[in-house]
Amino acid sequence: MNTNLLDPNAVASGEALGILARKIVEGYRVGEHSSPFQGFAIEFAQHREYAPGDDMRHLDWKILGRTDRYYIKQYEQDTNFIAHLVVDCSASMNYGSGDVTKLHFAKGLAACLAYIILSQRDAAALALVDTGMKEYLPRTDSLGRMPHILDRLASLSAGGGTKLGVALEQVSRQARRRGIVFIVSDLFDDEEGFANGLRLLNYSGNEVIVLHTLDPFELTFPFKGQWKFTDLESVNELQTSPADIRKSYLQNFDAFRARIREICEKYNTHYALADTGKTLAEIVSGYLAFRQGKGRP
Amino acid sequence: MSFLVPAMLAGLAAVAVPVAIHLLNKFRVQKTDWAAFKFLADSLRKNERRLRVEDAILLAARCLLVALLALAFAQPALRAIVSAGQDLTGPVAALVLLDNSASMAQSDGVATRLERAKTLARDWLDQREVRASAALWLVSDRVEPLVESPSADAALFRKMLDGAAVSARGSDLAQGLRAAYQTLAGISGRPREIRVYSDDQTRAWRNLDEIKKLAVENPGVHLRVVTVSAAGEPNIGVTDFRASGGVAAVKSPARYRAELANFGDAPAPAVRATLKLDDGTVLDEKAVPQIEPGATQFVDFIVNFFTPGFHTLTVEIPPDAFPADNRRTLALKVTARAKALVAEGNASADEPADRDGYFLANALVPLPRDQAARYYLELVFANAARLDPATVSDCQAVFLCNPPAPDAATASVLKNYVEAGGNLVIFPGALTDADKFNAALGDLLPAKLGAAKDADREEKFIAWQSGDFEHPVTALWNESGQGTLGAVRVSRYCPLTVRDGAGVIARLANGEPAVAERAVGKGRVVLFNSTATPEWNNLPLHPAFVPLTQRLLGWLGGGDDTRLTLRPGEPFVAAVPDGLANREFTVQPPGENVARETGGQVLADGDRYTVRYPFTEKTGAYRVYVGNDEVAVFAVQLDPAESDLRVVAPEDLAQLAAAPVAASAKQQATLTVTREFWFALLILAALLAVTESALAHWFSFGK
Structure with a gap:
């Protein structure tokens, strides 16, 4: 098993906090999460009048004895959720100002989330995307599949352009049951396509979480002197004195993040910044704590 | 515009340095891959034009900064071909030469010339610009700076001006002007001016040609002459007063002569001259009937002193507008007794009159023998062949008559005697071997003694010159009333070849020296070319022999008095x-x-x-x-030239003012620095450096 991707601190804090679905999810077995299906489980939900064909086992005999009316007792069904971990492996994710590239950070983040999800007996699926869905690992709820996920993540390399709109549309087709979709990406793509992808996932009833993975240099642009920048997703180059345009760049970049946040809010999506300058533990625990504070809707 | 240090212009090449650094920075590029490329590209596209402009501004500012520094170090200056009459702008740097020679004491009854000059200088000071500066020098026959160099301290100038006083010195403005031009040569970029406040006395401007030359050589310096005198101011003065015969000794008559001069335009009638002794005791008073304009008259006084020691004689004339030359004082030392040695080559003649020193001794003590003891001069006789120090040491004079060549000891005695202040008078004769004599005493003698020879065989004799005597001993015989020395005739003599620095007391009619003299050490040596007896000449028999001897003795003894x-x-x-x-x-x-x-x-x-x-x-x-x-x-005593109050011709001074411009303005005019810009350029460079830093900071962090 390739355990390099698993950050023990992140996993430990994540396990402690756990991941609860904020929306009602459609699991395929009983779990800890609210299911849209009301059955006859433990949690009483409501009464309804008996209709022919109803299972007589759910008839409320006490009401029948007191009122001569036939009511059926209904219960809420708890289920597990299926989390789709969408990891951007476009060329732009190959940037890293320090030892860690964004892709490496995204892999670690996905690995930790997968481990936390599987360890709480929920299911996880892995979608690796760039201009489309490059690879898809179907759902699994077995922690025993974790090595397979890690190996797959470890062997992942970045390259090519980004078309998140296309990729997320493909992911939405795979996520037929309502579940949770984690998008780990720098989102350096067509914002309209990304918004469209979110819209599809949202309309599918998925709870979508965007983990916006950015390098600290991209956030602060601290270069001094003359620099030649080469675009990771094209052959374009440009030479400038970054100090001269830092303010303008940061304005552009902050505007971009603001637009992304607007899109996320529009489609009821959680937005969280995954600064690769921080540790995985900080990012995971920080987000899960925030999420737990929000509670179940 | 020109540059005082043009070599520093090579520094302009340093303008390439900022350009090179700029280009170097362009090539010294670090590389990186970049994911958020589109945001960078957007920013660059938006700011590209601004960045280019900013780069250009900074590069230009840096190049300009280097250029300004190079220019500043090259010291750019405005130069102008400046002549003396040309005015420059800015506060003037003036040097005021105030003549304080004795003639500035001349008064018009209200104020002296110096007081009028000070008033005019004060008026000028009041009118000059606030930032103007002035120096003040007193000039006579020396330069005395009161305010050394041009200073803006007007209070100091006024204080020094008020304290300036007349001296008793003579005048020579040329030396003051020479120093003033040198001082002002060190000042540039301002109008420079020399203001001379003087009485335009002829004496003061006697080096007018040199002054004109100085003015021509310094065309950038204005020379303004402010005169305070008027032509034709009368003055009668005592221009000389000195002993003119005899010895200042007790009970011995001595002659003193005062020279009175009339420097006015009108005759001066009945000029009275009063002779006073020491504390003012009037000894004599004489009147000169009239002194013509520009003429001099001599007044002789015969004085008998009754007490030995130091005395002063003062001659006075009635007061006039120039009091400084109305009296003249002479100091002298009156001796009680004096001794003279007559050393003869032949002292053993049967007849006294045949002795080599007989006539001379009688001339030195011109009294009967019974009265000779009361005379101040005591005569001692000795053999000229051998003299010892004790014999000569206390003698006022030693007379060698017909001396043979002295031996080494005697020569040494005589040399020591003369160098210590003694007076040696030599009359050669038949015993005098010229060559040996020259060999023994050559370095003492005023002339080389030639071998004795006879005068012209046809004429049998050669006379002395009859007039035009220049030496004080014989100058008396320039006056016709005193007789003539032309009757002195020489039949045999030793030709004299006068040495450099020696003087001639009298000459033969053919121009050959008859008597020569020379100062040696503190003493003096007089050499006649013939005997002190009538053997070779008739001088001892001539009526002038006694006065000539007395005048010679007085002149020799007067060395101390001078x-x-x-x-x-x-x-x-x-x-x-x-x-x-x-x-x-x-x-x-x-x-x-x-x-x-x-x-x-x-x-x-x-x-x-x-x-x-x-x-x-x-x-x-x-x-x-x-x-x-x-x-x-x-x-x-006052410099006698100061008594001459006549003024230099106004046209000469006008020429002086015009000389630099008219005579040789184009040839002599020089390039003079009128304004320098290095300091302004340095200030500009500093401002530019600050601006460049601010701009660079603003461009880097402001956008």
Whole structure:
């Protein structure tokens, strides 16, 4: 098993906090999460009048004895959720100002989330995307599949352009049951396509979480002197004195993040910044704590 | 515009440095891959134009900064071809030369010339610009800076001007102007001016040609002459007063001559001259019937002194507008007894009249034998072939008559005697071997003695010159009333070849020297070319022999007296007895009721002890005391040229003002720095450096 991707601190804090679905999810077995299906489980939900064909086992005999009316007792069904971990492996994710590239950070983040999800007996699926869905690992709820996920993540390399709109549309087709979709990406793509992808996932009833993975240099642009920048997703180059345009760049970049946040809010999506300058533990625990504070809707 | 240090213009090449650094920075590029490329590209596209402009501004500012520094170090300056008449802008740097020579004491009844000059200088000072500066120098025959160089301190100038006083000195404006031009040469970029406040006395401007030349050579300096005198101001003065015959000895008549001059335009009638002794006792008074304009008259006084020691004689004329030359004082030392040695080559003649020194001895003591003992001069006789130090040491003069060549010991005695202040008079004769004599005493003699020869065989004799005597001993015979020396005839003589520096007292009619003299050490040697007896000439029989001998003796003895009469400012030095060594001495300067002042200390000067007193600016008699004992008296006399108050022709001064412009303006005009810009450029460079830094900071962090 390739355990390099698993950050023990992140996993430990994540396990402690756990991941609860904020929306009602459609699991395929009983779990800890609210299911849209009301059955006859433990949690009483409501009464309804008996209709022919109803299972007589759910008839409320006490009401029948007191009122001569036939009511059926209904219960809420708890289920597990299926989390789709969408990891951007476009060329732009190959940037890293320090030892860690964004892709490496995204892999670690996905690995930790997968481990936390599987360890709480929920299911996880892995979608690796760039201009489309490059690879898809179907759902699994077995922690025993974790090595397979890690190996797959470890062997992942970045390259090519980004078309998140296309990729997320493909992911939405795979996520037929309502579940949770984690998008780990720098989102350096067509914002309209990304918004469209979110819209599809949202309309599918998925709870979508965007983990916006950015390098600290991209956030602060601290270069001094003359620099030649080469675009990771094209052959374009440009030479400038970054100090001269830092303010303008940061304005552009902050505007971009603001637009992304607007899109996320529009489609009821959680937005969280995954600064690769921080540790995985900080990012995971920080987000899960925030999420737990929000509670179940 | 030109540059004072043009070599620094090479520094302009350093303008390439900022360009090179700029280009170097462009090439010194770090590389990186970048994910958020589109945001960077957007920013660059938006700011590209601005960045180019900013880069260009900074590069231009840096290049300009380097260029400004290079220009500043090259010291750019405006130069102009400046002539003396050309005005420059800015506050003037002036040097005021105030003539304080004695002639500036001339008064018009209200104010002296110096007072009028000070008033005019003060008026000019009041009118000049606030930022103008001025120096003040007093000029006579020396330069005395009161405000050394042009200063804006008007209060100091006024204070010094108010304190300026007339001196007793002569005038020479040329030396003051020479120094003034040199001083102003060190000032540039401002109008420069020399203002001369003088009485335009001819004497002061006697070096007018040199002054004109200075003005031509310094066309950038204005020369303005402000005169305070008017032509035709009358003045009668005592221009000379000196001993003119005889010896200042007790009960021995001595002759003193005063020279009175009329420098006015009208005859001066009945000019009265009064002779006073020491404290004002009137000894004699004489009147000159009339002195014509520009003429001089001599007044002779015969004085008999009755007490030995230091005395002063003062001759006075009635007061006039220029009081400084109305009296003149002479200091002298009257001896009680004196001794002279007559050393003869042949002292053993049967007849006294045949002795080589007979006629000379009678001329030296012109009294009957029974009265000779009362005469101040005591004669001692000796053999000229052998003289010892004891014999000659206390003699006022030694006369060698027909001497043979002295042996080494005698020659040494004579040399030591003369160098110590003795006077040696030599009459060659038949016993005198010229070659040996020259060999023995050659370095003492005023002339080389030639072998005796006869005068022209046809004429049998050669006469002395009859007039045009230049030496004070014989100058008396320039006057017709005193007889003539042309009757002195020489039949045999030793030709004299006068040495450099020697003087000629009298000549033969053929121009050959008859009597030569020369100062040696502190003494003097006189060499006749013939005998002191009638053997070779008739001089001993001539009526002029006695006065000539007496005048010669007086002149030889007057050497000390001439040292007692000084020019203003000339230090007085006199030997005093050794017993006064290291004692303090005091000096009573001229004037009535003037207290004694400390003069200094009696100090060793070689093998003697002397008093030295340098503060001799006032004219008149000074008395020197050690304790209460008078040890010396000396007198300071006005420069006689200062009595001549005639003024230089106005057209000459006008020429002086015009000379630099008219005569050689184009040839002599020089490039003069009128304004320098290096400091302004440095300020500009500093401002540009600050601006560049601010811009660079703003461009880097402001956008």
